[in-house]
Amino acid sequence: MFPVPTSLSPSRVESFLSCPMQFRFASIEKIAEPPAIHMTRGSLVHRALELLFTRPAAERTPAEAIVALDEAIAEYRTDPDFTELHLSAAQADVLFADSLELMHKYLQMEDPTAVHDIGLELRLEAAVGDLTLRGIIDRLDLGANGELIVVDYKTGRAPSANFEQAKLTGVHFYSFLCNSLFGRIPAKIRLMYLKTGEVIEATPSAQSVRFVTTRTTAVLKAVERACTTGTFQPRVTTLCGSCSFKPWCPAFGGNPDRAAVEAPAVFGAMAAAA
Ligand code: SF4
Numbered sequence: 001m002f003p004v005p006t007s008l009s010p011s012r013v014e015s016f017l018s019c020p021m022q023f024r025f026a027s028i029e030k031i032a033e034p035p036a037i038h039m040t041r042g043s044l045v046h047r048a049l050e051l052l053f054t055r056p057a058a059e060r061t062p063a064e065a066i067v068a069l070d071e072a073i074a075e076y077r078t079d080p081d082f083t084e085l086h087l088s089a090a091q092a093d094v095l096f097a098d099s100l101e102l103m104h105k106y107l108q109m110e111d112p113t114a115v116h117d118i119g120l121e122l123r124l125e126a127a128v129g130d131l132t133l134r135g136i137i138d139r140l141d142l143g144a145n146g147e148l149i150v151v152d153y154k155t156g157r158a159p160s161a162n163f164e165q166a167k168l169t170g171v172h173f174y175s176f177l178c179n180s181l182f183g184r185i186p187a188k189i190r191l192m193y194l195k196t197g198e199v200i201e202a203t204p205s206a207q208s209v210r211f212v213t214t215r216t217t218a219v220l221k222a223v224e225r226a227c228t229t230g231t232f233q234p235r236v237t238t239l240c241g242s243c244s245f246k247p248w249c250p251a252f253g254g255n256p257d258r259a260a261v262e263a264p265a266v267f268g269a270m271a272a273a274a
Helices: 010-018 020-028 037-053 062-076 089-109 161-182 206-229 238-242 256-273
Strands: 117-128 131-142 148-154 188-193 198-202
Touching: 010 020, 010 131, 010 161, 010 206, 020 206, 020 256, 037 062, 037 089, 037 117, 037 131, 037 148, 062 089, 117 161, 117 206, 131 161, 131 206, 148 161, 161 188, 161 206
Parallel strands: 148 188
Antiparallel strands: 117 131, 131 148, 188 198
């Protein structure tokens, strides 16, 4: 009933597990959601850090970090992820001030002049059965003993202890991708939570890489089954409150078959009214 995807990103795999119905709307029917301010803030700060790390290590001073943020802001002023938010000048100032705060927090977490990075925004892909798994690594570092360290910036809050393990399961995709491409499992995966200054580290192993392969294969089979039968179950959680597709979700009385036609018009009208 729906075409089976041939490639998935780690976040798409996780989104299928979070809610298959939302996965159908966003990843199978590819209904574009309206931009969200927290997503734009995250992308903006990621871009600023990428620009900072394009400088030679000795030049990555706090002053240069702010220049990098200004450059990223200049780029984003014409980006649909920013323009389609339709922010007032005052709201845009709040967005930029929040981004500046995240940059300051980052500078308290590590000294970028001391980082030996060997890759930025690395787009990696590897085959899992018939599926191509695609992921982007924010930064790949070389540690003091020549070991690989995957660094992932997070602009949201750190997960609570209950959810930490679930989040870490997702990051083991990066070790799988590194191993497939470079033939080496990274020594560490470091998640840097810029909002709170927390760092969560995972130590991958051959076992965790095997686990990702097995798990991804199982998820792909489930995706394939859902596509061929047209059965994507809604999974009601607290995240439903912020789900753009709630009006078309059967768990809330909606008709999912109408989303592809109605949602773009509704999202467009929302953006115009903002
Ligand atoms: S409203 Fe909830 S259950 Fe429905 S699609 Fe969205 S996240 Fe899934």
